[in-house]
Amino acid sequence: MQVGELGEFGLIRELTSRLPQTSAVELGPGDDAAVVAAPDGRVVATTDVLLEGRHFRRDWSTAYDVGRKAAAQNLADVAAMGAVPTALLLGLVVPTELPVTWALELMDGLRDECQVAGAAVVGGDVVRGDAITVSITALGDLQGRRAVTRSGARPGDKVAVTGWLGWSAAGFTVLSRGFRSPRAFVEAHRRPEPPYHAGPSASVLGATSMIDVSDGLVADLGHVAEASGVHIDLHAADFDIPAQMADIGQAVGVDPLLWVLSGGEDHALVATFPADTQLPSRWRVVGEVTRPASLTGTGRVTVDGAPWDRTGGWDHFGAQA
Numbered sequence: 001m002q003v004g005e006l007g008e009f010g011l012i013r014e015l016t017s018r019l020p021q022t023s024a025v026e027l028g029p030g031d032d033a034a035v036v037a038a039p040d041g042r043v044v045a046t047t048d049v050l051l052e053g054r055h056f057r058r059d060w061s062t063a064y065d066v067g068r069k070a071a072a073q074n075l076a077d078v079a080a081m082g083a084v085p086t087a088l089l090l091g092l093v094v095p096t097e098l099p100v101t102w103a104l105e106l107m108d109g110l111r112d113e114c115q116v117a118g119a120a121v122v123g124g125d126v127v128r129g130d131a132i133t134v135s136i137t138a139l140g141d142l143q144g145r146r147a148v149t150r151s152g153a154r155p156g157d158k159v160a161v162t163g164w165l166g167w168s169a170a171g172f173t174v175l176s177r178g179f180r181s182p183r184a185f186v187e188a189h190r191r192p193e194p195p196y197h198a199g200p201s202a203s204v205l206g207a208t209s210m211i212d213v214s215d216g217l218v219a220d221l222g223h224v225a226e227a228s229g230v231h232i233d234l235h236a237a238d239f240d241i242p243a244q245m246a247d248i249g250q251a252v253g254v255d256p257l258l259w260v261l262s263g264g265e266d267h268a269l270v271a272t273f274p275a276d277t278q279l280p281s282r283w284r285v286v287g288e289v290t291r292p293a294s295l296t297g298t299g300r301v302t303v304d305g306a307p308w309d310r311t312g313g314w315d316h317f318g319a320q321a
């Protein structure tokens with residue numbers, strides 16, 4: 001059956017019937033708005049849009065994968081503020097001929113990724129349109145803590161990452177060249193696994209700044225450097241390139257360091273911490289905040305002291321997009 005045959009309200013009924021009742025949410029889908037508890041009186045709110053052809057392809061990813069990824073990239077933004085994800089809303093644009101099963105599996109993916117992060121789908125909207133568009137809004141709870149922003153990095157801080165780096169980009173390269181393996185990379189591209197719990201825990205550990213890696217580590221740290229008014233230097237040798245990644249890099253003629261430093265979509269978390277912070281082993285120190293940016297220039301990121309000029313990460317209006 002196609003979504004057009006089911007109609008707007010039939011589709012909404014089918015979509016929402018897949019969601020569990022959760023006690024964390026006072027009122028879920030079905031009314032003019034949901035009611036979500038905000039115990040400390042503040043709400044972290046973020047939104048990201050996924051467009052068919054630009055963020056996903058139906059021949060590369062299942063609807064379930066797209067749901068997992070759409071939720072993950074938004075929930076990772078919540079975690080990157082040091083907050084615990086609470087709720088997610090889905091704005092869904094679909095062509096009338098779309099099989100109903102595609103929409104339902106998308107919802108299953110959203111629901112399951114929310115469950116991983118401790119959040120719930122609490123509402124959304126359905127509109128008919130030409131290209132599938134998945135527009136997500138996610139909310140989170142700071143649990144009384146201050147938000148960890150992009151602007152708090154200070155000279156002398158260490159830079160540490162947790163989560164996968166370069167796996168999604170390697171998968172994207174493989175898929176772009178018409179292959180479906182190695183599975184580990186293709187799966188990483190289809191379904192990123194952001195380290196949600198590390199976000200709030202970085203906040204508790206005293207992180208001075210944090211961001212999730214959506215566009216590429218150097219590019220995203222560039223936002224931190226700019227917002228904080230600092231220079232950041234990364235040490236290439238501190239990035240462990242797994243043998244499997246080195247092998248596939250060799251096979252497709254790409255230096256895997258490019259995937260690690262410029263590849264986005266894994267949604268690893270990168271944070272800065274005061275130099276004397278004792279970090280749990282899940283955090284890998286990969287560089288440091290070296291000095292304030294000059295008063296006139298903007299912040300910048302170097303690798304082993306040199307500018308990283310080998311592709312700058314994903315830009316929706318850049319040459320690669």
Ligand SMILES: Nc1ncnc2c1ncn2[C@@H]1O[C@H](COP(=O)(O)OP(=O)(O)OP(=O)(O)O)[C@@H](O)[C@H]1O
Nearest residue numbers: 046047048049073074077211212213214215264314
């Ligand atoms: N159209 C817009 N209107 C208002 N604010 C926007 C708009 N687009 C982006 N922003 C804001 O600019 C900031 C940076 O946005 P950006 O989308 O680059 O961050 P992100 O969501 O963490 O990254 P990514 O989209 O690559 O996952 C965010 O605070 C975002 O809310």
Ligand SMILES: Cc1ncc(C[n+]2csc(CCOP(=O)(O)O)c2C)c(N)n1
Nearest residue numbers: 048053054055056057214215264265314
């Ligand atoms: C079909 C297809 N083509 C290209 C890409 C690569 N890609 C798209 S958006 C993005 C960065 C993050 O986006 P945003 O800033 O919107 O969160 C990347 C690396 C893909 N995933 N699928």
Ligand SMILES: [Mg+2]
Nearest residue numbers: 047048049214
């Ligand atoms: Mg965004």
Ligand SMILES: [Mg+2]
Nearest residue numbers: 077080212214
């Ligand atoms: Mg982000």
Ligand SMILES: [Mg+2]
Nearest residue numbers: 214215314316
């Ligand atoms: Mg982006």
